[in-house]
Amino acid sequence: MTKIVVVTSGKGGVGKTTTSAALATGLALRGFKTTVIDFDVGLRNLDLIMGCERRVVYDLVNVINGDANIKQALIKDKRVDNLFILPASQTRDKDALTQDGVEKVLNALRDDMQMDYIICDSPAGIEKGALMAAYFADEAVVVTNPEVSSVRDSDRIIGILASKTRHAEQGDGDIPSRLLLTRYSPERVEKGEMLSVQDVQEILAIELLGVIPESQAVLNASNAGSPVVLDTQSDAGQAYADAVARFLGDELPHRFVTLNKKGLFGRLFGG
Amino acid sequence: MSIFSYLLPKKQTSASVAKERLQIIVARERSSRGGPDYLPQLQEELLMVVRKYVPVGQDAVNVQVDRESGCDILELNITLPEDS
Numbered sequence: 001m002t003k004i005v006v007v008t009s010g011k012g013g014v015g016k017t018t019t020s021a022a023l024a025t026g027l028a029l030r031g032f033k034t035t036v037i038d039f040d041v042g043l044r045n046l047d048l049i050m051g052c053e054r055r056v057v058y059d060l061v062n063v064i065n066g067d068a069n070i071k072q073a074l075i076k077d078k079r080v081d082n083l084f085i086l087p088a089s090q091t092r093d094k095d096a097l098t099q100d101g102v103e104k105v106l107n108a109l110r111d112d113m114q115m116d117y118i119i120c121d122s123p124a125g126i127e128k129g130a131l132m133a134a135y136f137a138d139e140a141v142v143v144t145n146p147e148v149s150s151v152r153d154s155d156r157i158i159g160i161l162a163s164k165t166r167h168a169e170q171g172d173g174d175i176p177s178r179l180l181l182t183r184y185s186p187e188r189v190e191k192g193e194m195l196s197v198q199d200v201q202e203i204l205a206i207e208l209l210g211v212i213p214e215s216q217a218v219l220n221a222s223n224a225g226s227p228v229v230l231d232t233q234s235d236a237g238q239a240y241a242d243a244v245a246r247f248l249g250d251e252l253p254h255r256f257v258t259l260n261k262k263g264l265f266g267r268l269f270g271g
Numbered sequence: 272m273s274i275f276s277y278l279l280p281k282k283q284t285s286a287s288v289a290k291e292r293l294q295i296i297v298a299r300e301r302s303s304r305g306g307p308d309y310l311p312q313l314q315e316e317l318l319m320v321v322r323k324y325v326p327v328g329q330d331a332v333n334v335q336v337d338r339e340s341g342c343d344i345l346e347l348n349i350t351l352p353e354d355s
Contacts, residue, residue: 148289155297159304192284199290203297 002110004118006137008161010153012124014145015182018218018228019240020121021049023141025227026244028083032116035074035109038088039133040123041096047087050077051225061089063108064101070108079230084113097132106136126160136166140177141209141247146184146195151203154179158206178209180243185214186259197257210243212236213256310334317347325351 007020017038024036037060038046047053052075058068063086070086077083086105089096109115122133134140140161144154162174181197188194197211212218217234221227229244231237235256242252314334321327333348 148293151293152296152300155300159301189286192286195286195289195293199286203290203293 002115002118003139004106004120004137005139005141006120006122006134006161007141007143008122008130008134008157009124009143009150010126010130010157011145011150014150015143015180015212015218016124017046017049017121018222019141019143019180019182019212020046020119021227022229022240023244023247024117024119025077025080025083026229026241027117027119027247028077028080029229030244030248031082033082033084033114034117034119035084035086035113035115036119036121037086037105037133038121039097039129040121041088041094041129042090042092043123044088044090046085046121047075048225049222050085050227052077052085052087053225056087059087059089060105061091061093061096063105064096064098070105070112074113079226084115094128097129099132099135102132103136126156130157131160131164134161134165137161137175138167140175141180142177142204142206143180143182144200144204145182146189146197146200148195151195151200154204158204176207178207178247179204180209180212182212183214184211184257186257190259197254208254209246210239211254211257212239212243310336317349321349327352 005023007016007023009016020036024034027034036046036050038044039060040046041061044059047056055075058073060073062068063070063073073086075085075087077085106118109118120133120137123129142154142157144150158177161177162168165175167173167175179201181200184197185194189196197208201208213235215234215236217231217236218228221231221237228234228237229240232241239256242255245252314332317334318327318329318332321332327350331350333350335346335348337344337346
């Protein structure tokens with residue numbers, strides 16, 4: 001059975017595309033046939049993060065309009081088997097995404113391409129693109145930074161997910177939504193300068209999928225066009241791999257959330 | 272943290288300020304969520320009608336929708352000034 005997952009946040013720049021790329025790559029590494037779709041029509045970026053920007057021929061809107069079929073538009077990843085990318089178009093026409101059109105594309109990925117997972121990388125905001133990315137989802141990953149505006153926007157998005165998805169409209173209840181806290185700095189939390197995982201969880205009241213530490217590796221990965229989960233040596237890469245495992249039902253302890261405690265000497269004389 | 276910081280009274284950290292502010296704003300935004308989209312306009316128009324007869328403030332009209340055992344209840348609360 002094909003599962004459709006939306007990666008969303010409300011606020012921009014918190015790590016939706018990084019997360020979509022890492023989650024899709026992680027699922028494909030586990031052997032699941034996965035497509036990641038960029039819903040940010042007009043501001044395509046997933047192709048850069050996935051490192052396939054020079055191989056884009058057709059895009060999501062081309063498939064919706066019937067200019068290309070899904071097979072022609074899908075870009076097969078060169079590093080990981082079972083991984084496919086469907087880029088957003090650069091058109092500025094906001095009405096290019098229609099509900100029927102998106103449904104047609106998702107159905108084709110399910111029926112013709114036999115995908116196990118479809119990851120929908122939502123644009124920021126609560127406009128049409130974000131609503132279309134979320135509408136058909138069976139599950140949601142809410143990406144949040146430990147920072148006031150991001151947490152508030154995530155709460156808005158959780159409210160929208162509860163009422164504006166196909167499952168909600170059909171009366172099937174809320175779709176499972178899980179929190180992915182990114183850019184987390186245990187040092188700053190320790191100093192009382194940053195909201196802790198517990199704080200954010202208490203406010204948003206949804207299950208925790210994972211915590212990704214603030215890491216150099218994320219920028220290195222996007223510079224190189226290689227999803228950070230492939231950097232298995234890095235903290236962020238390992239944290240994403242854990243999150244993928246949890247997504248698939250494994251129970252793992254959360255790493256990178258606490259500071260290594262200083263010894264007595266450090267506590268007495270440390271700054 | 273050095274030994275001296277244990278002796279001083281605890282100062283409120285910026286993270287705890289952030290948490291408090293978020294808890295308040297999120298609770299407020301949640302309570303206004305989930306109602307029909309026409310509520311703000313209904314409230315505005317009701318306020319205009321009431322003002323034709325009684326001088327009332329901007330927040331004198333309170334509109335709320337509650338759900339009870341399968342039916343929606345529209346609750347209107349209009350606070351009139353004391354000396355009217």
